[in-house]
Amino acid sequence: MGSLIGELEERQAAARSRVAELDREIAALTVRLEAERNRLERLTVTRETLDELAAEGVSVGAVAPASAEVESVGGGRVVGVQTVAVWREGMTSTDLPPVYRDIVDVIDDAPEPVQAKRIVPRIGLPAQTSKIEGTRSKLKRLVERGWLDEPTPGLFTASARRAAAARPPG
Known part of the structure; x- marks a missing residue:
């Protein structure tokens, strides 16, 4: 056995x-x-x-490839491409293309982390999957460039570095 x-x-x-x-x-x-x-x-x-x-x-x-540090130089305009500069001290949301500025302003005004689907109606877009995904892509780009943080996947907040730089010294 x-x-x-x-x-x-x-x-x-x-x-x-x-x-x-x-x-x-x-x-x-x-x-x-x-x-x-x-x-x-x-x-x-x-x-x-x-x-x-x-x-x-x-x-x-023809669309120019995006680079992590692309900045407009000489006032030229590239059709079909919106460049998002890497955040540096002294920059504000007014340094961003309009749709990115709107996104950053919504996040800055939010009392807690925000999902892409909550941002879409606040920037005047219909709550369609394509618009939500497009906004999520922009949010990720803003995180990569230092404008926003993503403390939890899918939830976005103002960048801690940017918020610290905006506080008055003292």
């Missing part, structure tokens, strides 16, 4: 091992799936934006 129990224990241990391995594979695939979903969302929003611009008569044939 001891050999039957021993055999069951070995099979149970082997099954546990396979379950643990499958759990690790699922976790890895879940991360990959989420990354691909995010990529698909960004591409979908980009396509919708390009379609909107084309419908408005804006040429979308």
Whole structure:
């Protein structure tokens, strides 16, 4: 009888091992799936934006690549691209393109962290998935450039550095 129990224990241990391995594979695939979903969302929003611009008569044939430190120089205007400068001390939301300025102003006025879906109606856009995703993309860009913080995924606040710089000394 001891050999039957021993055999069951070995099979149970082997099954546990396979379950643990499958759990690790699922976790890895879940991360990959989420990354691909995010990529698909960004591409979908980009396509919708390009379609909107084309419908408005804006040429979308060639779009300059965005750089982390792109700044307008010489007053030139690039059609179809809005540059968002990296925040530096002394800059205010007026240094941003209008839609980004509106987003930062809404966040600055909010008493607590805000989700993209709560910002969209406050900046005058319809609460459609494409508008929410486009706004989320802008929020992420503002975080990357130091204008906002994202303390919890999906919740945005004014940048602590920017808020500290705006406080009067003393």
